[in-house]
Amino acid sequence: MSDQQVDSGKRTWIIASSCAGVVGGGFVAAPFVSTFQPSERARAAGAAVEVDIGGLKEGEKLTVEWRGKPVWIIKRTAAQLAALPKIDAQLADPKSERKADEITPKYARNEHRSIKEQILVVVGICSHLGCSPSDRFQAGPQPSLPDDWAGGFLCPCHGSTFDMAGRVFKNKPAPDNLEVPPHMYLSETRLLIGEDKNAKA
Amino acid sequence: MAEFKQVAANAPVGEKLLNWVDNRFPASKLYKEHMSEYYAPKNFNFWYVFGSLALLVLVIQIVTGIFLVMNYKPDANLAFASVEYIMRDVPWGWLIRYMHSTGASAFFIVVYMHMFRGMIYGSYRKPRELVWIFGCAIFLCLMAEAFMGYLLPWGQMSYWGAQVIVNLFAAVPFVGPDLALLIRGDFVVSDATLNRFFSFHVIAVPLVLLGLVAAHIIALHEVGSNNPDGVEIKAKKDARGIPLDGIPFHPYYTVHDIFAVSVFLLVFSAVIFFAPEFGGYFLEYNNFIPADPLKTPAHIAPVWYFTPYYSMLRATTTEMVHVLVGILGLGTVLTLVKGRIPGAAKVGVAIAAIVAAALLLTFEAKFWGVVVMGGAVVIMFFLPWLDRAEQKSIRYRPGWHKVMYGLFVLVFAVLGYLGVQPPSPVGERVSQVGTLFYFGFFLLMPWWSQIGTFKRAPDRVTFSAH
Numbered sequence: 001m002s003d004q005q006v007d008s009g010k011r012t013w014i015i016a017s018s019c020a021g022v023v024g025g026g027f028v029a030a031p032f033v034s035t036f037q038p039s040e041r042a043r044a045a046g047a048a049v050e051v052d053i054g055g056l057k058e059g060e061k062l063t064v065e066w067r068g069k070p071v072w073i074i075k076r077t078a079a080q081l082a083a084l085p086k087i088d089a090q091l092a093d094p095k096s097e098r099k100a101d102e103i104t105p106k107y108a109r110n111e112h113r114s115i116k117e118q119i120l121v122v123v124g125i126c127s128h129l130g131c132s133p134s135d136r137f138q139a140g141p142q143p144s145l146p147d148d149w150a151g152g153f154l155c156p157c158h159g160s161t162f163d164m165a166g167r168v169f170k171n172k173p174a175p176d177n178l179e180v181p182p183h184m185y186l187s188e189t190r191l192l193i194g195e196d197k198n199a200k201a
Numbered sequence: 202m203a204e205f206k207q208v209a210a211n212a213p214v215g216e217k218l219l220n221w222v223d224n225r226f227p228a229s230k231l232y233k234e235h236m237s238e239y240y241a242p243k244n245f246n247f248w249y250v251f252g253s254l255a256l257l258v259l260v261i262q263i264v265t266g267i268f269l270v271m272n273y274k275p276d277a278n279l280a281f282a283s284v285e286y287i288m289r290d291v292p293w294g295w296l297i298r299y300m301h302s303t304g305a306s307a308f309f310i311v312v313y314m315h316m317f318r319g320m321i322y323g324s325y326r327k328p329r330e331l332v333w334i335f336g337c338a339i340f341l342c343l344m345a346e347a348f349m350g351y352l353l354p355w356g357q358m359s360y361w362g363a364q365v366i367v368n369l370f371a372a373v374p375f376v377g378p379d380l381a382l383l384i385r386g387d388f389v390v391s392d393a394t395l396n397r398f399f400s401f402h403v404i405a406v407p408l409v410l411l412g413l414v415a416a417h418i419i420a421l422h423e424v425g426s427n428n429p430d431g432v433e434i435k436a437k438k439d440a441r442g443i444p445l446d447g448i449p450f451h452p453y454y455t456v457h458d459i460f461a462v463s464v465f466l467l468v469f470s471a472v473i474f475f476a477p478e479f480g481g482y483f484l485e486y487n488n489f490i491p492a493d494p495l496k497t498p499a500h501i502a503p504v505w506y507f508t509p510y511y512s513m514l515r516a517t518t519t520e521m522v523h524v525l526v527g528i529l530g531l532g533t534v535l536t537l538v539k540g541r542i543p544g545a546a547k548v549g550v551a552i553a554a555i556v557a558a559a560l561l562l563t564f565e566a567k568f569w570g571v572v573v574m575g576g577a578v579v580i581m582f583f584l585p586w587l588d589r590a591e592q593k594s595i596r597y598r599p600g601w602h603k604v605m606y607g608l609f610v611l612v613f614a615v616l617g618y619l620g621v622q623p624p625s626p627v628g629e630r631v632s633q634v635g636t637l638f639y640f641g642f643f644l645l646m647p648w649w650s651q652i653g654t655f656k657r658a659p660d661r662v663t664f665s666a667h
Contacts, residue, residue: 033383036397042387063495068389070495124495128567130368130389131361132497144623156499157365158515159624173518175565 048194070124083150127176131157240447242428250461251315275399277392280355309506323593324427335417356488431593508620516632517570587646599653
């Protein structure tokens with residue numbers, strides 16, 4: 001073989017057809033990779049959820065499922081609300097300014113992060129790695145929490161802590177506050193989670 | 202094409218049949234090359250049984266897996282109940298399932314031992330680099346296989362473990378969130394995720410795994426096995442070209458391995474029958490609760506074989522990144538002052554270091570945690586080129602090298618222990634030191650492996666007949 005002359009014309013065409021083959025392979029691979037994307041059904045499953053919060057008492061939490069995620073609705077007590085401004089200095093983003101468009105809709109960009117002062121609506125998924133934090137509403141010293149704890153949430157996975165408005169404390173693995181989903185009140189006690197077209201700020 | 206061989210007309214039927222096959226398929230040739238005329242060093246010790254045992258566990262996993270799939274349902278609404286159905290209603294289903302779940306842990310025990318053997322006897326060194334690289338690829342595949350298999354029972358640990366690990370990919374800058382979406386096939390871990398993990402677990406990864414195992418063995422049989430002395434037996438051959446210190450794999454090592462298989466199966470069966478959950482380490486208690494997307498269990502931890510890497514992930518906090526930047530700076534200064542490289546290369550090193558430091562500080566610690574975890578496995582691939590020791594085997598290396606390897610095992614075990622525990626400030630510090638040691642062990646190996654007085658390896662392997 002080695003004493004044969006290289007036929008450069010033949011070689012050019014071999015390279016050209018190899019390249020064409022690679023391009024063809026790429027085109028064939030595209031539909032296979034595309035099947036990994038969320039299906040139309042999964043995309044459509046993001047419908048809004050309606051909740052009746054008439055029976056919710058002060059200090060209670062209600063969990064509903066929206067897009068497969070837990071959404072918490074909490075009616076905060078006056079004491080819990082009063083504690084919010086006091087801990088601003090310990091929080092990473094007390095004014096909800098970070099990634100504001102994704103995490104906090106305009107109408108929730110306030111101290112209590114909600115439309116109605118008492119009612120907090122947040123997605124109960126930690127912004128670190130997606131675990132669902134546990135309730136630690138009771139104030140005071142307790143395991144895994146600081147002694148001046150004013151009530152909030154503790155993520156069991158990596159120890160991130162959030163206050164009663166879902167705001168993350170400083171120096172914790174979670175980078176951001178809990179997400180406030182788009183939501184609006186259809187009446188005094190009926191809440192729609194997932195849509196906010198008509199909501200007033 | 203090979204010449205057509207003839208056998209005597211009065212030869213036995215068996216011989217005629219074998220000849221007929223051999224003329225059409227290299228049956229005898231393969232048998233000789235890989236069994237009866239594959240010459241392995243005669244001084245193998247017990248460390249050398251783990252390769253065969255890994256193959257045995259692979260077979261156990263494939264066979265039990267096939268039978269489990271017959272009754273398992275990869276559907277978010279049915280999966281958990283179908284596993285319970287296998288456990289309670291399918292005759293002997295519990296045994297098959299426990300064999301598979303215990304097999305997963307056994308696989309990692311055996312493979313970790315097998316890898317450690319390679320490390321202490323320098324089995325990855327020239328000319329066995331590819332044997333080692335195929336082996337590392339097998340280890341990666343095994344991790345993917347175990348991770349995806351763990352989602353299938355659809356318990357709380359399955360669900361939240363997958364949720365955390367898939368979200369790790371979301372930490373990759375720019376493409377992360379889309380990548381996580383592509384892996385899950387939904388906005389949260391869901392039925393779509395379960396289905397694709399099932400497909401990967403039972404078809405895709407096992408196929409790749411089998412291919413890699415074949416490549417691993419072919420590469421090994423091409424270069425020949427290393428041995429506890431690190432002596433090349435092919436250097437001394439007899440008149441027939443057979444290594445003086447070699448003995449045929451079959452029957453010598455097949456019998457040797459059958460003994461090891463018996464001991465292994467004794468322990469394996471004991472675990473299956475008396476402690477299949479192994480105190481929550483082989484099957485975690487939280488996984489007996491069906492997956493609930495609305496509630497995370499109070500304490501989530503991966504299965505024991507992933508915990509050393511999981512500890513390294515948790516150890517990578519913002520503080521740790523600052524320490525890494527410091528170490529990077531120190532390394533760069535040392536290179537610039539002491540490095541015997543041309544001036545232009547030094548400028549390159551300085552620029553690269555500044556870019557690396559900038560990147561370290563720009564992206565969040567979460568992403569670097571993922572990099573550290575992945576790097577801990579990937580760094581293994583480079584071992585053949587990191588080790589510059591004069592001797593392959595630990596037997597002829599300086600005493601303090603033994604201490605290094607001992608420390609390495611200790612650190613790996615401590616990291617593994619901490620990964621099972623809930624996060625704590627002390628645990629975090631210890632795992633940070635452990636992570637630095639783990640990477641230091643590998644990255645500084647080109648230097649430390651040359652330090653000390655080496656003994657001279659003998660010309661022939663050390664062996665006394667028994």
